[in-house]
Amino acid sequence: MKPALLLLPLILILCKLSPAQNSRTKWYDNAVIYEIYPRSFQDSNGDGIGDLNGITQRLDYLKNLGIDAIWITPFFPSPNADFGYDISDYESVAPEYGTMQDWDRLVSEARKRNIRILVDFVLNHTSDQHPWFKESRSSLTNPKRDWYIWRSGGGPTQPPTHWTSIFGGYTWTWDPKTEQWYYHIFLPQQPDVNWANRDLRKAMFDVVRFWLNHGASGFRLDATPYLFEDPAFPDDPHPPAKGGPAALMPYNSGRPENHQVLREMRKILDGYPGNPVLLGESSTATIQDLAKVYGEHHDEIQLPMDFLFGNLHKLDASEFKKQVDAAELQLDGQPPVLFFSSHDHERQWSVFGDGTHNDQIAKLTSALTLTERGCILLYYGEEIGMGTMSQSRLRDFPLGPKRPVADERDGERTPMQWNTGVNAGFTTGSPWLPVEADFPTYNVASEEAKPDSIYSWYAKLLKLRHDNPAFRDGSYVPLDSANPHVFAFARKSGDKLGLVILNTSPTEEAVTITGMRGVIEGVWPAFHLIQYAPSSSPLTQKLTIAPYGVLIGSTN
Ligand code: NOJ
Secondary structure, three states, X not given: OOXXXXXXXXXXXXXXXXXXXXXXXXXXXXXXEEEEOHHHOXXXXXXXXXXXXXXXXXXXXXHHHOOOEEEEOOOOOOOOOOOOOOOOOOOOXXXXXXXXXXXXXXHHHHHHOOOEEEEEEOOOEXXXXXXXXXXXXOOOOOOOHHHEOEEOOOOOOOOOOOOEOOOOOEOEEEEOOOOEEEEOOOOOOOOEEOOOOHHHHHHXXXXXXXXXXXXXXXXXXXXXXXXXXXXXXXXXOOOOOOOOOOOOOOOOOOOOHHHHXXXXXXXXXXXXXXXXXXXXXXXXXXXXXXXXXXXXXXXXXXXXXXXXXXXXXXXXXXXXXXXXXXXXXXXXXXXXXXXXXXXXXXXXXXXXXXXXXXXXXXXXXXXXXXXXXXXXXXXXXXXXXXXXXXXXXXXXXXXXXXXXHHHOOHHHOXXXXXXXXXXXXXXXXXXXXXXXXOOOOOOHHHHHOOOOOHHHXXXXXXXXXXXXXXXXXXXXXXXXXXXXXXXXXXXXXXXXEEEEEEEOOOOOEEEEOEEHHHOHHHHHHHOEEEEEEOOOOOOOOEEEEOOOOEEEEXXX
16 A cells, blocks of 8 residues: 555544644735835935835846735835835825836736735825825814814923823924924824824725725735824823833724724725735734734734734744744634834844854744744845844934934845845945945845855745645644744645744754644654755654754655
8 A cells, every 4th residue: 555545544533633724715815925125125226225116127036036925115205204104195106216107017017927016005194294284284274184183282381191102202293383282103204194084084095095006916004003092182190211112002002993994994905806905014912902903803904913923032932832822823713924024123133143053043033934824024135144234323213313222223224135246236326225244145146056045945945835735825733842942833734734843942952743632643754854954854753953953844
């Protein structure tokens, strides 16, 4: 009898005992979405700033890497108090990034390569230079006065509440002309809009339709917890220390009113073909709160980012397991959205690296996300091991209040490192942020040529995720490694099983893998090794795994 047939009874038991197979079919449920900070990705016209045509030039690179969609951070006209997150016109392209024709060409070229594009929708606030706000602040009786949040407080020296903005200082700025305060959870140059106003809401939804009509496959929604405030504006009994970080407060984050807006927005998307998606910047304090962001009837944000995972800062198998298990068990079967790096986060190479084994640790952390169920976000350059630049306070918040150096975000926004040429191939001009000094080693061209590079590892994992049904759409099955430094789990789709074992410690570790209610032991002989870093090792149920080692197996 063939070995596969010998295993059949065990496989049948397995099918019965493990969690239901993931039967979702939407493109985004297991997608890999690649975040592009357009200013830093590829400059096509030598002005030192990346642009939409630069992204179009690099679509083949993205296709070959194996990503499904790109999320482009804001490329709309903006005074750049917060580099694009202060929008002064939602329905056009800022000249430094190109034109609407460039956008249309990008969409059509991306489609040819089966790559979808998500637009960053900054819906909580506009720029103070947006015509809506200019009108709103022009008089107490302007029809757009109520499009923003205005209160009198106790006059020019007494803000309505002592709430602290996420970027420091009060959430209120006094407007001398109309003698009222306006509300902003971020910078004073980013006034919050009033989602309770139906006209504002309609205008914002028109923006949604505008980009869907122009070929967007959905939106990354900025700052979704902050759309509403408690209408009573109660004062904060424990305001954070002056200049300290804002606390997530019940009266200005995660308000119940958010749900209605997100449901209405989702309805608009559902009216379009191709399953457009909402990817939410939806940080929450607990996994239970994160579950609510999908909507009571899963009719709100399809992909809320899991910041409980994304904010993990310690390379610790037990912590990773805890967060992944929570996402698997407590999100009602919805796809988790896992990530480590972003334009707001120090890059994972720098966060988790120990200075000696950074490259291996980059392979370990990418194996952790790219073999998981759900939607995975990659940040441009993580696939070549770009680190966080140590120089800061160069460009971020040139107009805003001074923040602690640790919070500056220039470090993770440096130009993409394409090759060993001038400016790493990013621009022929003078780059808007310096190129990291390590680019002669960490760049696409050099790493594509090396089979053991970080780039080649990412490309292999992405291929595995696409080609192997267990890793593509299999359910997550927790396993026990009998070692707190080793995180082990399986993925299962029909009779196909994938296996992942990750050692987060700097020492060799002994493990014994058990789980799936004792059934995995029987299946063990069928596993074969498909990926291993740092060097090959036999795959048995009791094994030793190298420092920061990654073992990936499969039953077929
Ligand atoms: C979240 C964005 O990711 C961040 O970059 C921005 O500064 C704030 N929202 C304000 O829009």
